[in-house]
Amino acid sequence: MTLPLVQINNLSLRYGDFVALDDVSIDFMPGTCVVICGPSGSGKSSLLRCVNRLENFDKGDVIFDGQSLKAAQNISKIRSNIGMVFQHFELYPHLSVMNNITLAPRYVNGVNRDEAEAKAHKLLERVGILDQAKKYPNELSGGQQQRAAIARALALEPKLMLFDEPTSALDPEMISEVLQVMRDLARNGMTMLVVTHEMGFARDVADEVVFMDKGKVIERNESGGFFDNPQSDRAKEFIDRVLQKI
Amino acid sequence: MNYEFDWPLLLEEPNWGWVIEGVANTIQLSLMAWGFALVLGVLIGAIRMSKSRLLRFIGTTYVEIFRNIPLLVQLFLWFFVFPLLLPDDLMRAWNRLDGVPFFTALIGLSLFTAARIAEQIRSGISSIPKGQFLAAYSTGLTEVQTFRHVIIPYAFRVMIPAIASEFLTIFKNSALTLTIGVAEVTGAAKTIEAYTFRGIEAYSAASLTYMLTTASVVIFMGWLEHALRIPGLIGKR
Numbered sequence: 067m068t069l070p071l072v073q074i075n076n077l078s079l080r081y082g083d084f085v086a087l088d089d090v091s092i093d094f095m096p097g098t099c100v101v102i103c104g105p106s107g108s109g110k111s112s113l114l115r116c117v118n119r120l121e122n123f124d125k126g127d128v129i130f131d132g133q134s135l136k137a138a139q140n141i142s143k144i145r146s147n148i149g150m151v152f153q154h155f156e157l158y159p160h161l162s163v164m165n166n167i168t169l170a171p172r173y174v175n176g177v178n179r180d181e182a183e184a185k186a187h188k189l190l191e192r193v194g195i196l197d198q199a200k201k202y203p204n205e206l207s208g209g210q211q212q213r214a215a216i217a218r219a220l221a222l223e224p225k226l227m228l229f230d231e232p233t234s235a236l237d238p239e240m241i242s243e244v245l246q247v248m249r250d251l252a253r254n255g256m257t258m259l260v261v262t263h264e265m266g267f268a269r270d271v272a273d274e275v276v277f278m279d280k281g282k283v284i285e286r287n288e289s290g291g292f293f294d295n296p297q298s299d300r301a302k303e304f305i306d307r308v309l310q311k312i
Numbered sequence: 313m314n315y316e317f318d319w320p321l322l323l324e325e326p327n328w329g330w331v332i333e334g335v336a337n338t339i340q341l342s343l344m345a346w347g348f349a350l351v352l353g354v355l356i357g358a359i360r361m362s363k364s365r366l367l368r369f370i371g372t373t374y375v376e377i378f379r380n381i382p383l384l385v386q387l388f389l390w391f392f393v394f395p396l397l398l399p400d401d402l403m404r405a406w407n408r409l410d411g412v413p414f415f416t417a418l419i420g421l422s423l424f425t426a427a428r429i430a431e432q433i434r435s436g437i438s439s440i441p442k443g444q445f446l447a448a449y450s451t452g453l454t455e456v457q458t459f460r461h462v463i464i465p466y467a468f469r470v471m472i473p474a475i476a477s478e479f480l481t482i483f484k485n486s487a488l489t490l491t492i493g494v495a496e497v498t499g500a501a502k503t504i505e506a507y508t509f510r511g512i513e514a515y516s517a518a519s520l521t522y523m524l525t526t527a528s529v530v531i532f533m534g535w536l537e538h539a540l541r542i543p544g545l546i547g548k549r
Contacts, residue, residue, distance in 0.1 A: 120446050146452025156447035160466050160542045169461060170451035204544025215447075222451060 069132070071096040071226055071257050072117055077126035079112055079281075086112040087123070088281035094259060096225070099252040101268040101289070102261045104278035105304065110261045113278070114228050117259065118148045131225060146174050149219030153231040155211045157203035157218070163190070164199045167218045175222065182221075189217040193247050209240030213247055220251075227251065229260040245271075265308050269293050277301045318510060322517055327504050334500025335521055341414065341496060342483040345421035349482065350475070352422065353429025360434050371430065378427035384488050387420040391492040417489035425482050432478065436471040437463060469540050476533035480526050487522075497521050 070093035079087040087109045094100055102110045115121040116128055119135045128135040130144060138144055157166050167189060168182035177185075190196040193213040195206075203211055212232055219227060229248065233241040245264060249271050252258055262268065268275050268289055275292040277285040277300075285292070285301045296302045322331060360371035378386070391413070395403050406412065440463055448458040490499035501518035505511040 115446075118450055120449060142449075142452045142454050144452075145450055148450070150447070150450035152443055152447060154441075154443055156441070156443040158444065158447070158462050158466065159545045160469060170453060173457050173461060174452040202543035202545075204542065218451065228450075 068095060070094055070129075071131060072259075073129040074113070074116070075127050075129070077113075077116060077123055077128065079109075079116065079121060079123045085281050087116070089126070090281070090283055091126075092276065092283050092286065094257065096257050097255050098273045099256075099258040099260065099271060100274045100276060101272040102259060102276045102278060103263065103265075103268060103304070104284075107280075108278040109281040110278050111230050112281075114150075114230050114259060114261055117226070117228060118145050118150060120150075142174070146170065146222045147224050148226045148228060149216075149222065149224035150228040151212070151215050151219050151230065151232045153234050155203070155208075155215045155235075157211055157215055159203050162200055162202055163195070163206070163214045166203065166214060167221050170218070171221050186217065186221060189220050190214075192220075192250075193217050194243070207240060208236045209243045212236065212240075212244045216244075216247055216251075226257045226259070229258065229262065231261050231263070233262065233264055263308065265293070265305075277304065279304075315512065317513065319513055321508060321510055322504070322513055327508065330495070330500040330503050331497075331517065331521075333495055334497040334518075337414070337494060337499075338483070338486050338496040338521075339525070341417055341421065341489065341494065342479070342486050345418055345425060345486070346479050346482050348418070348422035349425035349429050349478070352426035354433055356426060356430035357433025357437070360430060361437060375427045375430050378424050379431070383420070383424050383485055384491065386424055387417065387488060387492055390420045391416045413489070413493040416492055417486070417494045421482055421485060421489070424485075425478060428481075429475070429478055432471055432474040433467075436467040436474070439470055440467055466542075469537075469542055472533060472537045472540070476529065479529055479533075483526060483529070484522065 073093040075091055077087050077090045078085075090109075090113060102113065104110050112121060116123050116135075117130065119128070119138070119141055123136070127137075131147065133144060135141070135144065157163070158169070161169065164183060164186055167186040168179065171177040171182040171185065172179060187196065187199070190199055193216055195210050195213050195217075198206055198210055198214070203214065206214065216232075232248070233244050236244065241264070245267050248258070248260070248267070252271050260267070260272065272289045275287055275289045276283055277292070277296075277298070279300050285296065285298050287297065292301070293305060296305055321327060356371050356374055359367040360375070362368055362371075381389075394416075395406050398406060409415065444462055444466065445458060448462045449455075453461065486494075486496055487498040489496060490502065493499075495503070497518050501514040504514040508514075
């Protein structure tokens with residue numbers, strides 16, 4: 067029997083009086099690509115940030131690969147097994163693309179520079195921006211920056227990739243180049259949790275869709291079923307609204 | 313105005329000697345005070361960002377005290393009041409020291425400027441987007457590694473103009489130390505004026521000295537800023 071890679075147990079998170087996550091319990095199996103969607107303020111990004119404890123949760127726990135994050139003393143070590151991609155890329159502007167990618171392998175895993183660069187070389191080729199290696203982040207287009215950020219997250223060979231609205235800050239014509247890279251990752255069996263409003267990606271690439279509202283998981287379904295036959299009224303409303311837009 | 317300028321007068325002894333001594337004192341005092349202020353300022357700035365309430369309180373108290381008392385008053389406090397607070401033996405030893413005015417000026421200028429630099433450091437680090445921390449943490453870098461490799465190199469580049477401007481300020485503020493007897497540029501000009509009644513020449517020479525020095529600092533810092541610029545982000549040329 068396969069064990070879940072991520073197990074979230076009774077997780078709660080507040081920002082002052084605002085309840086971001088309300089007693090959420092859910093787990094994710096290795097090798098699956100799950101899209102988390104819902105209206106803004108529903109807690110999707112908060113949930114994602116709890117999975118690598120960038121957010122200190124109040125109650126409950128996250129078990130990643132058999133380790134409790136709440137009790138973890140070596141959180142940095144655990145985080146190095148979880149890649150994360152952000153809405154605004156968050157590449158380090160003072161480092162070249164190459165150095166952005168090699169920084170963590172060199173200082174977290176102690177890989178020597180040559181080896182780290184050889185690896186980065188392969189990753190840049192994979193995301194299609196090998197020719198941009200020596201440039202600095204702000205010299206790249208948004209789509210290229212996000213692909214570089216994906217390469218940076220992959221450099222530590224993570225078991226899990228978290229995507230926090232990876233295409234929301236991009237111009238429309240650059241969205242597809244980023245989605246293409248994500249699609250390839252999913253095809254190659256990477257475990258992925260993706261917060262996104264790209265319903266096309268959710269329908270075509272994701273194995274499952276999780277719908278959240280007001281800090282709770284309202285519905286979880288395989289992606290086909292979610293779109294064709296949503297169970298909750300709230301999800302129905304949401305799907306109607308986002309699909310109408312197109 | 314009917315005035316005959318006598319510029320060569322400045323090159324005559326003892327005037328020239330005073331000029332040289334003044335310039336040397338000003339530069340030495342400013343550089344040393346800036347160095348101390350930078351180290352202390354980084355330290356105070358860092359503890360103001362600390363997680364410990366006590367450390368933050370100490371940092372904030374320091375900044376508010378030293379930033380909010382006029383420098384001239386601080387110099388007088390260090391020169392006239394501080395020695396009186398020392399135990400008798402220590403006070404006598406302090407007064408017997410050579411160059412008490414210089415050391416007093418160094419202490420006063422350094423502590424005053426450190427408060428200002430601490431604020432620059434704090435605002436420089438606060439200006440770094442929170443996402444940079446999250447990105448670094450998410451790749452498994454520890455807090456120390458994140459500061460060492462990501463936040464400080466980034467913040468330092470943002471802060472170069474502010475740190476340069478603090479040096480120009482300390483350099484000009486050093487003129488105030490003539491009031492406690494430091495023979496720096498302004499003090500030298502005053503001495504020459506007193507002996508020769510040639511105030512115009514003396515103070516012109518002093519002004520020129522300040523301007524030449526600050527101009528070279530501005531040029532150097534401009535070069536440094538350009539050399540360390542982040543391509544595509546700041547320092548575009």
